[in-house]
Amino acid sequence: NAGVTQTPKFQVLKTGQSMTLQCAQDMNHNSMYWYRQDPGMGLRLIYYSASEGTTDKGEVPNGYNVSRLNKREFSLRLESAAPSQTSVYFCASSKYAQRGASTDTQYFGPGTRLTVL
């Protein structure tokens, strides 16, 4: 049981290049999330998928697209990378989109450290 996995772990891009960050979970969770973490700003939600087949914007969606490929996989795409997208990206999953009274928590992947030059 690997939990939440992310690839790659590190990536350096030049401005204008594109790339896709991959995320997979093996916990049979319904909901998946993409966050970015910047110093002094905590984690900010980019996009989330409450269930297979649905995606919604989070707090900072500009410059990103997502695909919920199936129940296990949720990818994040940068179409034209910018230096402002230099960050650490975390994928997370939870059993549900945390509706209702539940102790459901989000489980996080190891992160992808992205540098855009």
Next chain:
Amino acid sequence: ELKVEQNPLFLSMQEGKNYTIYCNYSTTSDRLYWYRQDPGKSLESLFVLLSNGAVKQEGRLMASLDTKARLSTLHITAAVHDLSATYFCAVYLSSGSRLTFGEGTQLTVNP
């Protein structure tokens, strides 16, 4: 818009001492989470607090929630070096179906 503020943002303390981290939030919520992050690592869930007056304890850490004051605290008792990490609170907003994180408190416990 939900705002979540933690203080202090940086905390350096000696082993054996007690201290409290505060998490204030701006909008009514019925659920609050505490996470721990070690340097260069991912986030690990510590506590989920579901209702007013909820208190959870694990080892030297105790978390509480006051929904009326919109305040959660994370109390550290007799700190040890292994507790050095960054601690995040995160508040769940049902209307948005998602978590909003505080900025994090970087805790360093010195021998």
